[in-house]
Amino acid sequence: MNHEPPERAAVAALAEEFLVSLREWIAIPSIGADPAHHGDVARSAHWLADALRADGWPEVAVWDEGPALPAVYACWPAEDPAAPTVLVYGHHDVQPVDPLEAWEHPPFAGVVVGEELIGRGASDDKGQVAMHLLGVRAHLAATGATAPAVTLKFFVEGEEESGSPHLADLLAGHTADLACDLVVFTDTPLYARDAPTVNTGQRGVLGAEVVFTGGTSDVHSGRVGGGIPNPATAIARLVAALHDADGRVQLPGFYADVVEPTAVERADYAALPFDEADWLAATAGGARAVAGEKGWSTLERVWTRPTAEVNGISGGYTGPGLKTIVPRDASVKLSFRLVPDQQPARIASALREFVAAHTPEGVTAEVRLRGDGVPPYAVDVTHPANVALYDAVQQAFDQPVRYSRTGGSGPAAVLHDVLGVPVVYLGATLPDDRIHAPNERVVLPLLLRGAEAAARLWRSLPERLS
Structure with missing residues (x-):
């Protein structure tokens, strides 16, 4: 039968x-x-x-x-x-x-x-x-x-x-x-x-670019270096301030709307077969170690936690050899992965506030959003x-x-x-x-x-x- x-x-x-x-x-x-x-x-x-x-x-x-x-x-x-x-x-x-x-x-x-x-x-x-x-x-x-x-x-x-x-x-x-x-x-x-x-x-996503501009052109570092703000240095400091030592994003109010996964979900994530070395090799592009927000597993970090990622930094001279300048401008491209109940518009506002707080005197900042973002x-x-x-x-x-x-x-x-x-x-x-x-x-x-x-x-x- x-x-x-x-x-x-x-x-x-x-x-x-x-x-x-x-x-x-x-x-x-x-x-x-x-x-x-x-x-x-x-x-x-x-x-x-x-x-x-x-x-x-x-x-x-x-x-x-x-x-x-x-x-x-x-x-x-x-x-x-x-x-x-x-x-x-x-x-x-x-x-x-x-x-x-x-x-x-x-x-x-x-x-x-x-x-x-x-x-x-x-x-x-x-x-x-x-x-x-x-x-x-x-x-x-x-x-x-x-x-x-x-x-x-x-x-x-x-x-x-x-x-x-x-x-x-x-x-x-x-x-x-x-x-x-x-x-x-x-x-x-x-x-x-x-x-x-x-x-x-x-997760949702919001993309942005932050541009720091100093003067009107690149200038000789021997003549003015140490005497004017360096946009590339300022961008580096902004990026360094983006996370604290525990991997938490430092935008004001960034976690205010975050809804954490339920105990049932967290238990299921923990029960799934997960091999860190295999994951690093097969999924993480050959990365050598896991990292992220303290207190959460790798699966929880990539599924249920919000992030701020630096997608690229540029500014000044990056060609062969050395060019001793203070660059006119520098920029960083960022993406934020969002979780319930974060909203892209609120994160965009927090980013502008964060950038304003980390823009030195003599440098102008522009925050360029890549669209309205996708909610989680x-x-x-x-x-x-x-x-x-x-x-x-x-x-x-x-x-x-x-x-x-x-x-x-x-x-x-x-x-x-x-x-x-x-x-x-x-x-x-x-x-x-x-x-x-x-x-x-x-x-x-x-x-x-x-x-x-x-x-x-x-x-x-x-x-x-x-």
């Missing part, structure tokens, strides 16, 4: 067709950051729209309006009009492939090597969007229904790899279409293949939708599941703020899938388990959210 769960059996029956379709989508080079490929982004959007229609989605549209690159919207109402409405968010644009010579296989061929599918977008994010399409088909096959147990909506944008510059406007312009009770965010990894996790949040987001782990998702993932992966977070940034907070509903995360890729790098890959069995988790989630949500 076959006791295989119906969702798993349905996914297995559809797996071969799923792979053929995903490879076809990957073949479209939808590089959103390159204007030369904007036509391919449009082709990618229409490919997805056609795939949704072929799956039976009754309402499908390509939103190609204003300056935004094309996004895809679809809706499949539940049979029960009282059922909750869930919006699945993802993106179909992909990163550039440079350097092309570093790829072992053509980046848009979708080559299968063992259990891996190699190609740009295989993991980030076409593979995970396709995983959710498969999850819907498996849900219908497993239940024998002609409509999902929840009203499902898909919103797949075309600008995430460019920072989603028009996302808020697009959401605001389609609030009626996108109205929902919950957002499921696809663009998220597991911690490891043998340690599946449910992500509960992403974290879901309450006890929210019924998050609990339902956790249970679905644990059932699909047949092993214990723990909570994790993502140190990078994404548009989850924008979705939450504009749509006014919680965001939960369901993805099935890995941190070492080489996204944004040559030889991007996805592990196919993980995508199939992710599709099974999605199918289980759609079945259980009506009861969990009632």
Whole structure:
């Protein structure tokens, strides 16, 4: 007697067709950051729209309006009009492939090597969007229904790899279409293949450049050195003052709004397999030691703690040999990773206050922000939708599941703020899938388990959210 769960059996029956379709989508080079490929982004959007229609989605549209690159919207109402409405968010644009010579296989061929599918977008994010399409088909096959147990909506944008510059406007312009009770965010990894996790949040980010200017030109250090302020020295002192001896950021009020992770989350982080030497070699670019804010583990530092990073310092003469000058100006580029409930605007204000306090007499300071920043987001782990998702993932992966977070940034907070509903995360890729790098890959069995988790989630949500 076959006791295989119906969702798993349905996914297995559809797996071969799923792979053929995903490879076809990957073949479209939808590089959103390159204007030369904007036509391919449009082709990618229409490919997805056609795939949704072929799956039976009754309402499908390509939103190609204003300056935004094309996004895809679809809706499949539940049979029960009282059922909750869930919006699945993802993106179909992909990163550039440079350097092309570093790829072992053509980046848009979708080559299968063992259990891996190699190609740009295989993991980030076409593979995970396709995983959710498969999850819907498996849900219908497993239940024998002609409509999902929840009203499902898909919103797949075309600008995430460019920072989603028009996302808020697009959401605001389609609030009626996108109205929902919950957002499921696809663009998220597991911690490891043998340690599946449910992500509960992403850090925000704010970028800035601080420029110190002294006189109107570089001047001879023998004639004036020691007699006027040196902008490069002043920048060095500002950078040195950015952190205290315990690694805490010294902007005024920097930690005032920080919400710490729960005890449950911290316990899960501590239980995850973490090898410091392996992490340094594989993830940290060969760094020789861990460092950061005192009192927190490495995973806690990169997932749940705010940071101030020096991205680069410049000023004066940096060419070969020696040029004895006091430079006219110097600058530092900074990025701040933010955690709930920090807001980019408040951190920008604190940065200006910090810079003003560290600008010496005779030097003028300018703070240049790189956009408005991206807010952080974290879901309450006890929210019924998050609990339902956790249970679905644990059932699909047949092993214990723990909570994790993502140190990078994404548009989850924008979705939450504009749509006014919680965001939960369901993805099935890995941190070492080489996204944004040559030889991007996805592990196919993980995508199939992710599709099974999605199918289980759609079945259980009506009861969990009632």
